[in-house]
Each structure stands twice: as C-alpha cells, then as structure tokens.
Amino acid sequence: MFYVYILFSEKFDKYYVGSSQNPWKRLQIHNTSTFNTFTSKYRPWVLKAVFKAGKTRGKAEKIECASQIY
Template identity: 45%
Template sequence: MSLFIYILYSESKDRFYIGQSEDPFRRLTDHNSGKSNRYTFSGRPWLLKANFLVRGNRGTALKLEAFIKKQKSRNLIEKLVDPDFTPTDALAQLVRVPHVRD
C-alpha cells in the first residue's frame, strides 16, 4: 500500500489544504465534488499542487501531515509545492511524485 501527502490549492480562497491518502486523485475529486469536509467545501475548485509518496506506513503519513499543518507556515507549503525544492530533515521521507494522470 502506497501512501501520499498531497497539497491542494484554492484560487478563490487563496488557501492551501494538506491531506494524506492512498489515492490523492480520488481525494481531489472528493474535495471538488463536496463529498469531503466542510473546510474544503467552500474553496472549490481545488487544484493539486504537489503530491509526495511517503516512505513508511499510515502512521508515518499521519505524523508528516500533522507536522506540516502544525508549522502553520505558508512559506513552508509554498516551498513544498515548488518542483525544485527537495524536502530535508523531518520531511526527508517525502518523495515528490509528478501529478500526471493516465
């Protein structure tokens, strides 16, 4: 089972959303269809800005998601969505995945 940390962006709200899932593309569809939580409902449409494979299990993915959210740093999130940025230190377990669908 592969787990991913994904970062979505809402142009209408100028906000980012960080989540973790086995299928980030399905989750993007859920967020945009309103099947997801209240936070993302009003920000539709959401765009997938970054997608990272997590080296580890669901516990690792949850810890990394929580770590990113706890930073409360737009600067960090903007670095993570930059394709030239390589995560280090606590985020070194993230492997950038091109978000191209078949």
C-alpha cells in the same frame, strides 16, 4: 503507498495539506462531496504537489501534521 498532498484554492488563496493512498481520487472527492467540510467551503481545489510518505497511514499522517500550512 501513502502520499501527502497539497491542494490550493486560487479563488480563496488557501492551501490544504492531506494524506491518502490515492490523492488524485481524493482531490475529486474534495471538489464534489456533498458534506459541509473545511474543503467544501473553498472549492475549486487544484493539486499542487504530491509526495510519497511511506507504507503506513500513521507515517503519512505524521508528515501531514508536520506539514500544516497556517
């Protein structure tokens, strides 16, 4: 099962929408990765919501793209 998840950075008042088979583990990676990425600039992140998005990555990514927060 794939999920779409929403992260929030209270410190920077930013949201991030992503998709993963394991959003709880993905949250840990967003908060600890040593790579310089969009999410690394706005740590710490908290998981605000998780939604089932289907059995394929493609379906989850379509929902993720349609759910982008600007």
